[in-house]
Amino acid sequence: MTIDWSAFTPWSALIGGALIGVAASLLALGNGRIAGISGIVGGLLAPQRGETAWRLAFVGGLLAAPWAYRLVAAMPRLQFDSSWGVLIVAGLLVGFGTRLGSGCTSGHGVCGLSRLSPRSLAATLAFMAAGFATVFVVRHLIGG
Amino acid sequence: MLKLNALLAGLLFGLGLIVSGMANPAKVTGFLDLAGAWDPSLALVMAGAIGVGLAGFGLAKRRTVSLLGAPMQLPASTVIDRKLLAGSLLFGIGWGLAGICPGPALVAFSAGAPQALVFVLAMLAGMALHRITAGRR
Numbered sequence: 001m002t003i004d005w006s007a008f009t010p011w012s013a014l015i016g017g018a019l020i021g022v023a024a025s026l027l028a029l030g031n032g033r034i035a036g037i038s039g040i041v042g043g044l045l046a047p048q049r050g051e052t053a054w055r056l057a058f059v060g061g062l063l064a065a066p067w068a069y070r071l072v073a074a075m076p077r078l079q080f081d082s083s084w085g086v087l088i089v090a091g092l093l094v095g096f097g098t099r100l101g102s103g104c105t106s107g108h109g110v111c112g113l114s115r116l117s118p119r120s121l122a123a124t125l126a127f128m129a130a131g132f133a134t135v136f137v138v139r140h141l142i143g144g
Numbered sequence: 145m146l147k148l149n150a151l152l153a154g155l156l157f158g159l160g161l162i163v164s165g166m167a168n169p170a171k172v173t174g175f176l177d178l179a180g181a182w183d184p185s186l187a188l189v190m191a192g193a194i195g196v197g198l199a200g201f202g203l204a205k206r207r208t209v210s211l212l213g214a215p216m217q218l219p220a221s222t223v224i225d226r227k228l229l230a231g232s233l234l235f236g237i238g239w240g241l242a243g244i245c246p247g248p249a250l251v252a253f254s255a256g257a258p259q260a261l262v263f264v265l266a267m268l269a270g271m272a273l274h275r276i277t278a279g280r281r
Contacts, residue, residue, distance in 0.1 A: 004181035016164020017192025023157035025200020030149035032210035058154035065158020066255035079170035093238030095270020101231020114197025130236025
């Protein structure tokens, strides 16, 4: 393993991470809800009474973030290296997988680990391992 | 108040994704590429988020009603079953393929990235597919 020190951004990572932690804590303490993006969006696809407004508000805030960021600074470049076909396959897997597994990086990774939930730890280890393995296969076995 | 709080939480969450670099797929795959030139940044994103979250959820777990008077609805399930693991594995494969998970997908879509629009539509289709197949079981 070699560390790419030129790409390493420890302070913005910690500060951005802390912001995510504040946001998740705010939703838990204020609304009594888990800030799991896949769960919040998934719930909008099957609307139930009293369950839609807070989800729409949260997603609205998420969508407003780049616009709010632009008021202060230029948006950082977002680099997409995947082909359209890969984007579609990846999106389908992420959508189906997060609903089957009841969570994603935010719900299991941030909120679940913060709650010290063994179930979320198992989920997080599973998707991290699959993520590492997939990049290894794509970059070093197929692409290498 | 509940809607306003959810809006604020979503906004801060999105800003955190942008500031931390999570909204950039190349940054995510740089972290997932252990065998290449590894960028450890995202480990610190998780550390920062969980560091703050431990305090927030530590307080939240002790309450039965939220600070704004809503019932606390934190998950109670502790079951680690095949659905949880299979779903997480499928999600991880998709995450590794494109470097995008649901939150960053929505943020990048709103930032105007056409790739994120395609990803979000596919993701919604995947969620709908799960709903259809889960209903049949």
